[in-house]
Amino acid sequence: MIRAVVLDIAECVVNCEREYRQWANWLGVPAHTFAAAVGVALSRGLEEHDALGLLIPGTDLAAARARRAAEDDLERFTEQDLYPDVRPTLVTLCAAGVWTGIAGNQTAKSLGILRSLDLPCDLIATSEQWGVAKPDPGFFERLVECAPFQPDEIIYVGDRLDNDIHPAATVGLHTALIRRGPWNLVQQILDGDEPTMHIDSLSELPDLIATFNARSRLNLEDRLGS
Structure with missing residues (x-):
């Protein structure tokens, strides 16, 4: 039972769509480009945030997330x-x-x-x-x-x-x-x-x-x- x-x-x-759009805006790339990068990351067995490394090679992912958290409301949903x-x-x-x-x-x-x-x-x-x-x-x-x-x-x-x-x-x-x-x-x-x-x-x-x-x-x- x-x-x-x-x-x-x-x-x-x-629904994480708005979060992805916010990341795309913050990075200055089209939303569909960020979404594609997320898809590539997931297909490689990585996580969503690893898409940042694909869009900005060599980026420090932890530092990027910390910087965005300071500049933008990283966690916001209604x-x-x-x-x-x-x-x-x-x-x-x-x-x-x-x-x-x-x-x-x-x-x-x-x-x-x-x-x-x-x-x-x-x-x-x-x-x-x-x-x-x-x-x-x-x-x-x-x-x-x-x-x-x-x-x-x-x-x-x-x-x-x-x-x-x-x-x-x-x-x-x-x-x-x-x-x-x-x-x-x-x-x-x-x-x-x-x-x-x-x-x-x-x-x-x-x-x-x-x-x-x-x-x-x-x-x-x-x-x-x-």
């Missing part, structure tokens, strides 16, 4: 930056009695922003708060400690196979891979354990979980009756 749903933050709850299916899905899940959470690789500042949006969920947490970041399994072990359920009663929803789906599964969680964001496009070809569910929108979760739980009940009844 799935009794808890926990959502990743970037590209699951928060209700308008949430994917439109986030709040309605959380409301539906809560009404169905499902425990809900949001947790991902973000800073303490992002934690404060998310909490200020008054989202209807039981947990909001970030890697900086917990002192451990994905894909370290310790992140998901910490998640299990915070949720009032066993690992196999929790489903983690994310857009990345390497950072979300695979490490969550190693801790015993169910997983749902959401098809959105640049990482999801790049990682279509990776091998590994299949997620419990594939979804195109968070709005699919309530019905899919209800179906999953109904089948689980039938399986249990069959075992008890045999």
